[in-house]
Amino acid sequence: MATRVVLRLIKEAVSSNGRSKPNFDFAKRRRFCTSTPPPPPPPPPARKIPYSSKKGRLFTGATIALLIGGGAYASTVDEATFCGWLFSATKLVNPFFAFLDPEVAHRLAVSAAARGWVPREKRPDPSILGQEVWGKRFSNPIGLSAGFDKNAEAVEGLLGLGFGFVEVGSVTPVPQEGNPKPRIFRLPKEGAIINRCGFNSEGIVAVAKRLGAQHGKRKLETSNTSSSTEDDVNHGGKAGPGILGVNIGKNKTSEDAAADYVQGVHTLSQYADYLVINISSPNTPGLRQLQGRKQLKDLVKKVQAARDEMQWGEEGPPPLLVKIAPDLSRQDLEDIAAVALALRLDGLIISNTTVQRPDPVNKNPVAQESGGLSGKPLFNLSTNILKEMYILTKGKIPLIGCGGIGSGEDAYEKIRAGASLVQLYTAFAYGGPALIPQMKAELAQCLERDGYNSIYEAVGADCR
Secondary structure (H helix, E strand, O other), X not given: OHHHHHHHHHHHHHHHOOOOOOOOOHHHHHHHOOOOOOOOOOOOOOOOOOHHHHHHHHHHHHHHHHHHHHHHHHOOOOHHHHHHHHHHHHHHHHHHHHHOOHHHHHHHHHHHHHOOXXXXXXXXXXXXXXXXXOOEEEOOOEEEOOOOOOOOOOHHHHHHOOOOEEEEEEEOOOOEOOOOOOOEEEEHHHOEEEEOOOOOEOOHHHHHHHHHHHHHXXXXXXXXXXXXXXXXXXXXXXXXXXXEEEXXXXXXXXXXXXXXXXXXXXXXXXXXXXXXXXXXXXXXXXXXXXXXXXXXXXXXXXXXXXXXXXXXXXXXXXXXXXXXXXXXOHHHHHHHHHHHHHOOOXXXXXXXXXXXXXXXXXXOHHHHOOOEEEEHHHHHHHHHHHHHHHHHOOOOOOEEEEOOOOOHHHHHHHHHOOOOEEEEOHHHHHHOOOHHHHHHHHHHHHHHHOOOOXXXXXXXXXXX
16 A cells, blocks of 8 residues: 555656646655655756857857967067958958948048057058158158048048058038038949038138147157158158148138138148148039139139248248149140149149049949049049149159059059059048058059169159
């Protein structure tokens, strides 16, 4: 009897599977069997871990191991190698910007550079890329054109990327919103961008405050990094390490363009290594009319007088350049060249964006948007204008080649067409920081391949 009761109780305990207590009274059990203790309940079944959870744990563990191992290994490699890794790593991040609205992506990129969340170039530039222009030493000829850092928010971060020089602006005397949004349009297959921003600017007061705050720090860096040997050349003068240009524009509602440019010169020239009069944007009504012979001559005279009447030290006033459009006739180019030579203009930037829609852009529906086209489709047009202007000015005026540059080979072609320096923007927007060291290496290889010992020797080679 007792045996049957015990077996029944055990069976109930097993069948409950640990989910509930067996339904029996231990007092009654003790009456039947006082010598045999009840068996312990069976352990709950082992909990199965889902496959997805295992996968996640493995991935997390592997990531942590890679971070620890990578950090440990990075501490053992030289600075140049680690710097190269950082630039290469930006290739993984940059494609995500393509999913954002163009202006939002641009805003994030400027903020990242302003906060130092971009790699900093620690490797020296190839010596073959160094040259002197306007008495200033450029460690390489590849610069960032105006339009990226319009309000001088990220000068230090952008120069730290390894550009030979950075140009901020265009800066207008009075803050203005620019044209209505949307105003920037991507054409990724064509490697191009159409914009009609219209000189959106925080104004010269805000920009002057930022440049003034950076001025002391960068001058200190200059004094700490400059050598005392007689062969050294000024590495940027007022701007400190690297070369800083300031691009000046006019307000849309202003009726006196000269007054706007003069105001910009008076306020910003003390912080600039060179100044640019931007009279070639297609997005400000009437601006390109200032490229006419008489209008340009009158304007340059007034701006030069305003610059020269200021007090300058031994370095003298900053060079004054004019940025022209690619949509010019032969007569327009001759007039600009004549003014530049007669007034001894310090330089020309060739060129701004185009209102034309060359192949293959004209087949893209986005081409119907108004504004200036930049990027690859602009390369041939701007290079031809550059070559013409080099011939017209007889190689006497330093030229900056801009428009469609996306590789070291492109930069080399601009130099052979007459450019002493080059600028890019659209290719940088698509390619990110990793493009800069790549272009410098390619340009150095092009020079060495053709037997040049310096950039000086290659400037204007296709025009001779």
